[in-house]
Amino acid sequence: MDNHAISIKVLEKSFQHKQVIAPLSLDIPKGQLMGLLGPSGCGKTTLIKMIMGMLKPDNGTIEVLDLVVPHQQLLKDIGYMAQSDALYTDLTGEENLHFFAKLYPLSKAERMERVAYAANLVRLTDDLQLNVGNYSGGMKRRLSLAIALIQNPKLLILDEPTVGIDPVLKKEIWQELIRLKDQEQKTILVTTHAMDEAERCDQLAMLRNGRIIAQGTPQALKNHYQAKDFDEVFLKAGGDVL
Amino acid sequence: MRIGAIVTRIIQQMKRDKRTLALLFLAPLLVLSLMYFIFNSNEASITLVVSNGPAPLIEKLKNADFSIIEDDEFTKKQLQDKEYDGWLAIEQNNSKLTLLNDDPSQAKALTMQLAQISHQPSLTAMGNLETDYVYGEADTAIFDIFSPMLIGFFVFFFVFLITGIALLKERTSGTLERLLATPIKRSEIVAGYMVGYGLFAFLQTIIIVLFGIYVLDIVHVGSIWLVLLINMVVALVSLSLGALLSSFAASEFQMMQFIPLVIVPQVFFSGIFPLDSMAEWLQNIGRIMPLYYAADALNGVMYKGYSFYDIIVNLTILACFAIVFITLNIISLKKYRSL
Numbered sequence: 390m391d392n393h394a395i396s397i398k399v400l401e402k403s404f405q406h407k408q409v410i411a412p413l414s415l416d417i418p419k420g421q422l423m424g425l426l427g428p429s430g431c432g433k434t435t436l437i438k439m440i441m442g443m444l445k446p447d448n449g450t451i452e453v454l455d456l457v458v459p460h461q462q463l464l465k466d467i468g469y470m471a472q473s474d475a476l477y478t479d480l481t482g483e484e485n486l487h488f489f490a491k492l493y494p495l496s497k498a499e500r501m502e503r504v505a506y507a508a509n510l511v512r513l514t515d516d517l518q519l520n521v522g523n524y525s526g527g528m529k530r531r532l533s534l535a536i537a538l539i540q541n542p543k544l545l546i547l548d549e550p551t552v553g554i555d556p557v558l559k560k561e562i563w564q565e566l567i568r569l570k571d572q573e574q575k576t577i578l579v580t581t582h583a584m585d586e587a588e589r590c591d592q593l594a595m596l597r598n599g600r601i602i603a604q605g606t607p608q609a610l611k612n613h614y615q616a617k618d619f620d621e622v623f624l625k626a627g628g629d630v631l
Numbered sequence: 632m633r634i635g636a637i638v639t640r641i642i643q644q645m646k647r648d649k650r651t652l653a654l655l656f657l658a659p660l661l662v663l664s665l666m667y668f669i670f671n672s673n674e675a676s677i678t679l680v681v682s683n684g685p686a687p688l689i690e691k692l693k694n695a696d697f698s699i700i701e702d703d704e705f706t707k708k709q710l711q712d713k714e715y716d717g718w719l720a721i722e723q724n725n726s727k728l729t730l731l732n733d734d735p736s737q738a739k740a741l742t743m744q745l746a747q748i749s750h751q752p753s754l755t756a757m758g759n760l761e762t763d764y765v766y767g768e769a770d771t772a773i774f775d776i777f778s779p780m781l782i783g784f785f786v787f788f789f790v791f792l793i794t795g796i797a798l799l800k801e802r803t804s805g806t807l808e809r810l811l812a813t814p815i816k817r818s819e820i821v822a823g824y825m826v827g828y829g830l831f832a833f834l835q836t837i838i839i840v841l842f843g844i845y846v847l848d849i850v851h852v853g854s855i856w857l858v859l860l861i862n863m864v865v866a867l868v869s870l871s872l873g874a875l876l877s878s879f880a881a882s883e884f885q886m887m888q889f890i891p892l893v894i895v896p897q898v899f900f901s902g903i904f905p906l907d908s909m910a911e912w913l914q915n916i917g918r919i920m921p922l923y924y925a926a927d928a929l930n931g932v933m934y935k936g937y938s939f940y941d942i943i944v945n946l947t948i949l950a951c952f953a954i955v956f957i958t959l960n961i962i963s964l965k966k967y968r969s970l
Contacts, residue, residue, distance in 0.1 A: 441812055442968060442969065442970060443811065443812065443968050445969055459968070459969055460970075464970070465814045467812075469809075471805060471809055473805050474805075475804060475805035475806040475809030475810075477644065477806060479647050479648065480640065480644060484643055488636055488639075489813065492636055492810070492813040492814060493813065494814075520647075
């Protein structure tokens with residue numbers, strides 16, 4: 390037993406002899422909001438898929454919530470939001486939410502409550518009867534986030550959750566993520582490009598070419614590299630501009 | 632109930648996709664009707680040339696809807712040139728029937744009607760009837776023999792197409808991957824698909840079979856329940872094969888490319904062309920195709936009046952195909968999640 394929600398040890402992964410994840414170790418403490426920063430193609434999504442158990446690492450181990458990945462229990466405990474919206478566009482928002490809710494062991498009453506809660510959180514309650522095919526990009530993103538929250542998971546893994554969402558809603562979603570972390574002790578792992586989002590994380594890990602090139606609190610990182618903002622941190626840590 | 636969740640979702644999606652529903656339920660009827668009319672269209676006006684025919688016989692033949700041309704100086708060459716359907720030359724004790732046989736179904740109809748007439752006692756004057764063919768021979772296949780197989784083929788084809796593309800859409804849109812990030816088991820996904828699309832395949836089977844038997848009047852000697860049973864198993868094989876092959880296709884277009892590879896060759900081995908005359912190695916190729924067994928069973932029940940015990944081997948083989956394909960489906964999902 391330790392205090393880590395996710396513990397990654399010397400993880401490696403290559404695709405067709407191209408090393409995507411170089412030996413990488415990372416510990417994510419429980420109850421924290423961890424940001425994973427990096428340019429596209431740096432291995433963020435590959436790393437997340439391995440944590441989810443959807444990709445098999447070539448080497449190394451991943452433990453999530455003290456269980457070795459892959460594990461059936463973890464699929465219940467992790468709320469996942471993929472980088473691309475995986476929604477049934479010919480169904481309504483409500484039907485999508487109910488469909489995914491039914492895949493988790495929830496009673497009917499719990500399911501109704503969770504669907505209402507998740508829809509309200511992403512401000513989609515009024516559009517639930519609409520076919521998802523008619524949703525805007527931002528609405529689809531919000532619905533994906535609602536689905537990630539549907540079973541009230543202990544750990545949230547969100548792959549670029551706020552792409553295409555307007556600033557007002559983005560702010561609200563981040564407030565809710567922080568509330569979930571503070572009041573419901575959830576651990577949250579978020580990948581992002583956006584520097585203002587990086588600022589709000591408790592911990593940051595910078596990923597480049599499959600390696601963690603810097604890790605720490607936002608303030609510590611900035612102090613360490615004597616930088617004003619994260620673009621600068623990233624440059625000084627050996628990366629390019631995001 | 633996670634399987635139930637998938638089944639409900641499939642029903643919701645299908646209800647909204649009216650065109651796919653129409654393809655599933657109406658297209659087979661349209662094609663089946665077309666083939667029926669094409670193969671049967673000329674049957675009413677068969678032209679028969681009669682040489683030296685006695686008056687009562689001519690009368691009988693005219694009553695039986697034949698168009699009769701009386702010509703005592705007729706030759707086989709003339710028959711070939713003018714493309715009449717047949718030539719009946721009456722001689723004492725040794726009559727001769729020459730069939731053009733350019734269209735086997737018509738030649739068959741002609742001989743059948745003629746046989747009915749010549750059985751009547753008043754016309755025994757025809758004596759021995761010797762039959763000769765301008766084209767082909769007596770064993771050429773006819774619509775009656777392959778119409779049962781057509782029913783099985785349409786069930787197979789349309790179910791294959793619709794499940795294959797539906798599952799492909801799920802793969803390309805990322806929803807399948809998303810689905811596998813939930814606690815659902817791989818076998819539950821496959822079961823959900825089998826039940827969900829199986830329901831639609833079941834409805835389709837009932838509609839095609841009833842339409843074929845009651846509207847198009849396709850010959851059926853055996854039990855209609857057996858016909859339904861065979862087609863349900865065919866639908867299951869096709870469902871699981873479509874789902875499996877969709878994992879080897881990257882787009883809808885690539886899914887379509889399986890039609891000439893997987894569907895068309897099966898047609899050749901399902902009774903349209905006589906199997907007995909094929910080379911041994913060719914027949915063996917037929918034996919790896921599900922439609923070969925389906926056509927054999929359907930033909931047996933509808934044309935020859937076979938009972939359940941006569942087709943149990945075919946049904947078992949078809950069920951084995953389905954089980955193998957379903958298992959492979961469950962294994963192929965490992966690509967997305969190892970659990």
